[in-house]
Amino acid sequence: xxxxxxxxxxxxxxxxxxxxxxxxxxxxxxxxxxxxxxxxxxxxxxxxxxxxxxxxxxxxxxxxxxxxxxxxxxxxxxxxxxxxxxxxxxxxxxxxxxxxxxxxxxxxxxxxxxxxxxxxxxxxxxxxxxxxxxxxxxxxxxxxxxxxxxxxxxxxxxxxxxxxxxxxxxxxxxxxxxxxxxxxxxxxxxxxxxxxxxxxxxxxxxxxxxxxxxxxxxxxxxxxxxxxxxxxxxxxxxxxxxxxxxxxxxxxxxxxxxxxxxxxxxxxxxxxxxxxxxxxxxxxxxxxxxx
DNA sequence: TTGTGTTTTATTGCCTCC
DNA sequence: GGAGGCAATAAAACACAA
Numbered sequence: 001x002x003x004x005x006x007x008x009x010x011x012x013x014x015x016x017x018x019x020x021x022x023x024x025x026x027x028x029x030x031x032x033x034x035x036x037x038x039x040x041x042x043x044x045x046x047x048x049x050x051x052x053x054x055x056x057x058x059x060x061x062x063x064x065x066x067x068x069x070x071x072x073x074x075x076x077x078x079x080x081x082x083x084x085x086x087x088x089x090x091x092x093x094x095x096x097x098x099x100x101x102x103x104x105x106x107x108x109x110x111x112x113x114x115x116x117x118x119x120x121x122x123x124x125x126x127x128x129x130x131x132x133x134x135x136x137x138x139x140x141x142x143x144x145x146x147x148x149x150x151x152x153x154x155x156x157x158x159x160x161x162x163x164x165x166x167x168x169x170x171x172x173x174x175x176x177x178x179x180x181x182x183x184x185x186x187x188x189x190x191x192x193x194x195x196x197x198x199x200x201x202x203x204x205x206x207x208x209x210x211x212x213x214x215x216x217x218x219x220x221x222x223x224x225x226x227x228x229x230x231x232x233x234x235x236x237x238x239x240x241x242x243x244x245x246x247x248x249x250x251x252x253x254x255x256x257x258x259x260x261x262x263x264x265x266x267x268x269x270x271x272x273x274x275x276x277x278x279x280x281x282x283x284x285x286x287x288x289x290x291x
Numbered sequence: 292t293t294g295t296g297t298t299t300t301a302t303t304g305c306c307t308c309c
Numbered sequence: 310g311g312a313g314g315c316a317a318t319a320a321a322a323c324a325c326a327a
Contacts, residue, residue: 027300027321034296047314069301079315248318 030070034060038067042074 030038041052048071057064225236247264 029299029322050312066300068313073300076315173295 008266009192030060032060038070042071043230046071046075046078 041048041056045052048068053064053067053071056062057067060067189231
């Protein structure tokens with residue numbers, strides 16, 4: 001704080017008044033002894049009750065007003081340092097989150113590439129008009145084994161293209177198309193299934209539920225329920241004639257996973273960043289910060 | 292020695308609480 | 310309304326490079 005010479009002089013002479021030679025009206029710095037005593041008191045309690053202020057002033061040969069001002073300025077300095085500390089923590093956390101985001105983005109990108117490759121592979125197998133609704137970046141391929149299962153289960157005879165415009169007569173909104181692979185292995189149609197996937201063209205539309213219901217071996221119904229921009233739900237049914245009905249539950253080609261980017265321990269860290277319930281005294285705070 | 296930047300002490304004005 | 314706190318700021322004291 002002071003130069004060594006000046007510090008030594010203060011220590012030897014005891015106070016600024018003596019150093020200055022006289023008590024003037026000019027602004028005078030407090031002696032090292034006074035500052036140390038004030039610091040010590042500040043560590044104990046950073047607010048000053050009137051009795052303590054008068055007592056301290058008497059002990060240090062200062063005006064009570066001077067002690068009050070010193071505490072006030074000291075609190076201001078502490079606050080500035082605290083803000084700097086908080087900023088540092090915040091910046092570090094932000095960098096960590098940024099790094100994590102970048103990694104997730106890369107993971108997502110590689111998964112999307114994987115999906116693309118699988119789609120291409122499927123098309124090469126002789127299904128050029130098959131569309132799979134995996135456009136939205138939130139879509140994540142499930143397990144690798146499920147993807148291979150998909151290939152084996154795929155049957156061109158049952159590939160069903162559903163044009164959702166036909167479900168949307170009164171709004172004239174384009175919803176998009178989707179194609180579904182059907183499981184034809186067992187021919188049963190009594191299984192319930194549900195899936196959630198984003199619309200082929202527009203993220204505004206989202207399936208809430210898909211059910212297949214069995215009735216007979218030659219005529220089955222499949223009902224869809226999906227939402228329009230999350231505001232309303234649209235239900236529709238299609239009739240499928242054929243011996244086997246698609247079972248959407250076993251399509252297993254895509255699924256959405258809810259991404260909780262900040263749902264782990266890092267979010268906890270983050271939530272603490274702006275914690276302002278910190279106690280306002282120094283025994284609450286590590287005293288080494290003042291060195 | 293001097294100019295400039297930083298730190299410390301002190302003031303002012305506004306706000307809140309009792 | 311007075312006391313005390315805080316933010317903003319002034320001004321003196323100090324550090325330091327050139």
